Amino acid sequence: MxxxxxxxxxxxxxxxxxxxxxxxxxxxxxxxxxxxxxxxxxxxxxxxxxxxxxxxxxxxxxxxxxxxxxxxxxxxxxxxxxxxxxxxxxxxxxxxxxxxxxxxxxxxxxxxxxxxxxxxxxxxxxxxxxxxxxxxxxxxxxxxxxxxxxxxxxxxxxxxxxxxxxxxxxxxxxxxxxxxxxxxxxxxxxxxxxxxxxxxxxxxNPLMNAFLLPSLIAVYYALQRRYVIIQETKNALFAIAEVVDKKIPDTIDHTKRVAIITEAICNELQLPLSQTNEIVLAAMLHDIGKIVIPDFILKKSDPNDDEMEVIHLHVIEGEKIVSRLSLFRKGAVIIRHHHEKWDGTGYPDHLKGEEIPLGSRIIAIADSFDAMTTQRYYRDRVKSFDEGLKELKACAGTQFDPNLVEIAIKVISQKREELLKLMYPILQSQ
Ligand SMILES: [Fe+2]
Ligand SMILES: [Fe+2]
Incomplete structure (x- = not known):
């Protein structure tokens, strides 16, 4: 026992x-x-x-x-x-x-x-x-x-x-x-x-209790409605995120895998449940801003500088979409900074080290690992699962928060089977 x-x-x-x-x-x-x-x-x-x-x-x-x-x-x-x-x-x-x-x-x-x-x-x-x-x-x-x-x-x-x-x-x-x-x-x-x-x-006067009942029923229905609206908003946002994933066949289920890794890292860090939920929700929506980026640019294997700039806009567009919904506003900042790098060379604000919100630092690792290990238009060769882990280690302290990398490597290894099932058949044999 x-x-x-x-x-x-x-x-x-x-x-x-x-x-x-x-x-x-x-x-x-x-x-x-x-x-x-x-x-x-x-x-x-x-x-x-x-x-x-x-x-x-x-x-x-x-x-x-x-x-x-x-x-x-x-x-x-x-x-x-x-x-x-x-x-x-x-x-x-x-x-x-x-x-x-x-x-x-x-x-x-x-x-x-x-x-x-x-x-x-x-x-x-x-x-x-x-x-x-x-x-x-x-x-x-x-x-x-x-x-x-x-x-x-x-x-x-x-x-x-x-x-x-x-x-x-x-x-x-x-x-x-x-x-x-x-x-x-x-x-x-x-x-x-x-x-x-x-x-x-x-x-x-026990009979007075009967007069409480209508108010209680009204409150019950009002809260129930509010709950339904929150769920429906979440579903609508997830549906948009899925559309974004499907814009390029390469990124099908990308969001799901990023969310799985993100949640595992949050759990390993023993973050409060409310913070974990906030970060995982941001992970589910991190690339939602790509909805406004033209498909032909997203699909380019070798985008030029101007096109790269347009792609980079997805973090700001994502922040705009999510911040319009009052309940999801906290996640908007996390989305804005998910492409910042630990050494300050990322975008859009070139934040450095712990200036980058924790949620963004976590998602950055999960996002990059998934991008490395799945087929992409702009790259011929996909890294294997273990090569991906090595690359994370190599970029600790430059691209990624070094403290988080260690934890990420541990939890990604633990989630190996689950993640491989969601990846392409080519990777399942590795
Ligand atoms: Fe992104
Ligand atoms: Fe992404």
């Missing part, structure tokens, strides 16, 4: 122990008494947990998306309304049923159940100890308890989940938390206030 797997099993085992302890303590302290009203509320809340897990809200943040389930707000409300024993039973039941409906694997169901059961159970224990039912809900003391309860619930639920994810992607917990801070902020700022409103209504 690998070290990572061992750590994951150990984490799940500890979490289960923690959950069973919380459950045992709750059962020991709080009896299982149900009134008629409780039963109606419990059925409504249970159905809402299952329903909201089935229809998560997709929140687009930049070009990334995060799936949010309103069930977090509902389980938080359950923790407030019912005693800890009842709370645990309801949220565990809700989680298991919705995980089965959404066809999750058994170990995920186990983890989710223990995680949500523990977080919600402890939050409910906290409420039963500190919430004062004699004072109004909106009294400073009780509001303070509710807000602190939200913080406890959020911290417990996200801690084990992020710990597990950081084991899986092999990153330190803290940096993983920081990387995902924008997703966390959206969750905290939307779901917990909603939970607090739900609590208030359930406590004083």
């Amino acid at each position: 690998k070290k990572t797997e061992k750590r994951i099993y150990l984490l799940v085992f500890l979490l289960l122990l923690f959950f069973l302890f919380t459950l045992a303590y709750s059962v020991y302290k709080f009896k299982f008494i149900l009134t008629k009203n409780d039963i109606v509320f419990l059925i409504i809340l249970l159905a809402s947990i299952i329903f909201s897990d089935k229809y998560p809200v997709i929140i687009p943040i930049g070009t990334e998306v995060s799936e949010l389930s309103v069930s977090t707000a509902i389980t938080f409300t359950v923790a407030f309304l019912f005693n800890p024993t009842l709370t645990i039973i309801v949220v565990v039941l809700g989680t298991i049923i919705s995980d089965i409906i959404t066809k999750k694997k058994w170990y995920k169901i186990l983890f989710n159940t223990a995680n949500i059961g523990t977080a919600t159970g402890i939050t409910s224990l906290f409420f039963s100890k500190f919430y004062n039912p004699i004072l109004p809900f909106t009294s400073p003391q009780n509001l303070g308890v509710v807000i602190f309860g939200a913080a406890t619930h959020f911290f417990l639920e996200s801690f084990f989940l992020y710990l597990l994810l950081s084991f899986i992607v092999n990153r330190p917990l803290f940096s993983f938390y920081v990387e995902n801070i924008k997703f966390i902020a959206v969750e905290v700022l939307t779901l917990y206030p909603l939970g607090i409103v739900l609590m208030y209504f359930f406590k004083y």
